[in-house]
Amino acid sequence: MEWGDIIYKSILVVCVFSVSLLVAMYSTYAERKIAAFLQDRLGPNRAGPFGILQPVADGVKMFMKEEIIPDVSNKALFIIGPSVAMFTACMTGVVIPWGTELVIGGKHYPLQVTDVNIGILYLFGVVSIGVYGIMIGGWASNNKYSLLGAIRASSQMISYELAMGLSIVALIMMTGTLSVREIAAQQVGWHWNVLYQPFGCLLFMICAFAETNRAPFDLPECETELVGGYHTEYSSMKLGFYLFAEYINMFISSAVIATLYFGGYNMPFIGRWVHDPNWMAILGTVFFFCKIFFFIFLFMWVRWTLPRFRYDQLMNLGWKILIPLALLHVAATGVVMWLTGQIH
Amino acid sequence: MGAGSLIMLFICGVAFAGGGIALSWVLAKSSPNTAKGEAYECGIPSTGTSWIQFNVGYYLFALIFLVFDVELVFMYPWAVVVKEVGMVALVEILIFMFILFMGLVYAWKKGALKWM
Amino acid sequence: MGVSELIFYILAATIIGNAVLAVTSRKIFRSAIYLLFSLIGIAGLYFYMNYEFIAAVQVVVYVGGIVVLIIFSIFLTHEAGNDMKKPSLLRAILAGLASLGAMALVLWTLQMECFMPSDAAAVEPSVNNIGRQMLSTTEHGYLLPFEVVSILLLAAMIGCIVIAIKTRQKA
Numbered sequence: 130m131e132w133g134d135i136i137y138k139s140i141l142v143v144c145v146f147s148v149s150l151l152v153a154m155y156s157t158y159a160e161r162k163i164a165a166f167l168q169d170r171l172g173p174n175r176a177g178p179f180g181i182l183q184p185v186a187d188g189v190k191m192f193m194k195e196e197i198i199p200d201v202s203n204k205a206l207f208i209i210g211p212s213v214a215m216f217t218a219c220m221t222g223v224v225i226p227w228g229t230e231l232v233i234g235g236k237h238y239p240l241q242v243t244d245v246n247i248g249i250l251y252l253f254g255v256v257s258i259g260v261y262g263i264m265i266g267g268w269a270s271n272n273k274y275s276l277l278g279a280i281r282a283s284s285q286m287i288s289y290e291l292a293m294g295l296s297i298v299a300l301i302m303m304t305g306t307l308s309v310r311e312i313a314a315q316q317v318g319w320h321w322n323v324l325y326q327p328f329g330c331l332l333f334m335i336c337a338f339a340e341t342n343r344a345p346f347d348l349p350e351c352e353t354e355l356v357g358g359y360h361t362e363y364s365s366m367k368l369g370f371y372l373f374a375e376y377i378n379m380f381i382s383s384a385v386i387a388t389l390y391f392g393g394y395n396m397p398f399i400g401r402w403v404h405d406p407n408w409m410a411i412l413g414t415v416f417f418f419c420k421i422f423f424f425i426f427l428f429m430w431v432r433w434t435l436p437r438f439r440y441d442q443l444m445n446l447g448w449k450i451l452i453p454l455a456l457l458h459v460a461a462t463g464v465v466m467w468l469t470g471q472i473h
Numbered sequence: 474m475g476a477g478s479l480i481m482l483f484i485c486g487v488a489f490a491g492g493g494i495a496l497s498w499v500l501a502k503s504s505p506n507t508a509k510g511e512a513y514e515c516g517i518p519s520t521g522t523s524w525i526q527f528n529v530g531y532y533l534f535a536l537i538f539l540v541f542d543v544e545l546v547f548m549y550p551w552a553v554v555v556k557e558v559g560m561v562a563l564v565e566i567l568i569f570m571f572i573l574f575m576g577l578v579y580a581w582k583k584g585a586l587k588w589m
Numbered sequence: 590m591g592v593s594e595l596i597f598y599i600l601a602a603t604i605i606g607n608a609v610l611a612v613t614s615r616k617i618f619r620s621a622i623y624l625l626f627s628l629i630g631i632a633g634l635y636f637y638m639n640y641e642f643i644a645a646v647q648v649v650v651y652v653g654g655i656v657v658l659i660i661f662s663i664f665l666t667h668e669a670g671n672d673m674k675k676p677s678l679l680r681a682i683l684a685g686l687a688s689l690g691a692m693a694l695v696l697w698t699l700q701m702e703c704f705m706p707s708d709a710a711a712v713e714p715s716v717n718n719i720g721r722q723m724l725s726t727t728e729h730g731y732l733l734p735f736e737v738v739s740i741l742l743l744a745a746m747i748g749c750i751v752i753a754i755k756t757r758q759k760a
Contacts, residue, residue: 142481146489192497200510206622212490219486223479243479247716250549250645254632257653261625264660268618271524272512280664284531287538287657294545301552307716361513366497370490441588444534448586452541456574459548463555463563473559479636480596527664529753535661536749540742542654546646547738550720562724565732572739576746585750 133236141242145222152425153376154184160376160429167433191369199362203269210266211363211370217259218377224248225384226310228394228414232406240394240414241310248309249297252385253290256340260286262374263342267359278358281348281440286340288447293336295455296329299462300389303471313393318400321392326462330390332455337382339447341375344432348440383424384417391420533585544573596637604630615672617663625656642716 158173158181165172173180198207228240245251260283267279300322304312316322323330339346350358357363360371387393394413403409438446466472512519548566555562580586607627614620628651635644676684712718723731 139481142485146485192500194501195503196497196501197509199512201512208494212494215490216486219489220482223482245641247641247645254645254648257649260657265622273514280527280531283657284534287535291538291541291545298548298552302555305553305556307553365501366493370493444588456570460567460570467563471556472563529665532661532665533753535658536753537746539654539658540746542650544742546650550716550723553716554720554724558724561726565724568736569739572743576743579747580750583750583754585754
């Protein structure tokens with residue numbers, strides 16, 4: 130590996146990292162604005178024009194607040210909890226192809242940090258580690274609400290992981306690869322996977338909502354029963370990390386949905402007007418981000434529209450509806466592929 | 474190449490998580506007292522530890538999850554090659570899935586999936 | 590020492606250090622967390638050796654499945670927060686001897702086995718090859734084990750449901 134490559138990769142890693150943080154920061158602002166819009170209010174409008182400095186003000190506040198670690202808690206684990214949550218949230222962006230590739234001076238620079246050829250399994254693995262941030266923090270707090278929230282969260286996450294995995298299996302049957310880059314590249318023009326697998330896409334999106342603990346699946350932090358859920362005892366930056374990790378997860382989930390089912394950086398008809406590969410790559414990235422922002426908006430829209438499930442309803446939906454449906458979906462995909470001659 | 478970038482990201486992640494906590498530790502003022510150090514319950518002193526015994530239902534779901542998780546892992550390599558291998562692969566996985574589906578039906582009928 | 594070797598030693602130290610902490614810690618929840626880090630280290634080791642699929646399986650099954658189960662079973666116990674009793678000296682010595690014996694056995698087996706260098710090209714451990722081998726019906730294929738695994742999983746599931754339902758009815 131040359132120095133040029135190393136420097137390029139480092140820049141890309143830092144870029145992906147800072148973009149995730151920036152988007153997560155402004156998602157908090159967007160969430161409040163959208164909530165306000167849906168409820169016919171104004172939302173934050175004091176810090177800067179239209180309140181766009183609100184996330185900065187929130188960040189500073191988080192850093193300056195007094196930090197309280199309960200005497201009864203398990204101190205080391207109390208600090209490890211939010212760090213793990215934040216860390217796993219940051220690790221997922223690495224396999225997502227943010228665009229095709231730039232060609233500068235005859236050299237190719239792919240807009241993806243690393244193309245692990247088991248990309249989807251990598252995502253799946255990091256998601257399954259994500260449970261621990263909540264579980265460790267909730268247990269270490271030594272608070273009844275926290276522990277209940279934590280165990281609810283982990284139980285919910287493992288339940289929906291299965292249906293999510295099965296919906297991905299149906300997708301892989303069609304694509305024949307686990308590499309996220311290849312899956313994105315296969316969906317040239319209008320060949321978006323959602324058109325071939327609308328039902329799989331729906332299953333995946335429902336599970337993505339449950340995995341990110343967003344409404345209507347936000348039982349782990351349901352205020353009316355559990356105060357703050359797993360982060361009841363947290364304050365200052367550690368609380369900030371938990372909240373921030375949720376928004377990063379939402380951003381990454383939107384990116385994954387856009388990549389796997391909605392064509393990623395592919396843009397139909399663009400080939401007619403733009404021929405320069407560099408411009409194509411840049412426009413593709415812009416288009417990809419438009420898709421991501423749409424899904425982030427969808428996450429928020431759903432949150433402020435639908436009421437929360439009851440816990441038994443949530444478990445029933447996961448185990449008695451989604452998992453059997455996902456299994457049937459895999460079988461049906463196989464049969465349809467056989468009927469259409471894709472499997473001989 | 475892949476591993477190098479991953480390590481780079483690993484360092485970034487650890488630096489950000491550690492740095493954030495360290496910075497807030499430096500910036501924030503702290504004046505602990507016994508009341509602040511208590512676990513929050515409802516305002517009056519809490520009774521007993523919170524590390525109590527939990528409903529066995531959670532454990533049951535985790536057990537069933539583990540079985541299906543292993544099944545899922547077997548399905549990934551299958552899904553990648555199903556197009557190449559063809560009909561044989563499809564029949565094989567239908568048998569595989571049918572047997573596990575029976576497991577799910579058994580759990581359902583026995584009431585293991587009923588939340589209480 | 591190259592960068593590659595350095596990474597190997599860091600991974601090895603993580604695995605062994607956390608494993609030792611997992612068995613010596615008196616707090617049962619902390620033991621589970623040390624075990625978690627140790628298992629993640631093992632996944633890292635597979636990744637380092639380019640066995641990417643095995644690394645992913647390690648994470649999904651062991652880290653995301655078995656440790657969750659272990660933690661849930663800790664939640665089932667009465668005294669998860671208290672320190673565990675110190676084991677008696679005799680037990681500690683016997684356990685130490687047993688683990689040393691097991692280690693000696695592994696080392697001895699490795700020493701006895703003579704590894705023959707082969708001219709045949711190594712099979713790339715890609716998901717594609719794994720899948721093809723798993724579904725192949727030839728004598729070198731793993732079709733029968735693959736189907737038997739499903740029956741094994743079914744048996745495991747029925748077993749755990751029977752045991753757990755009994756506990757639930759008693760509770």
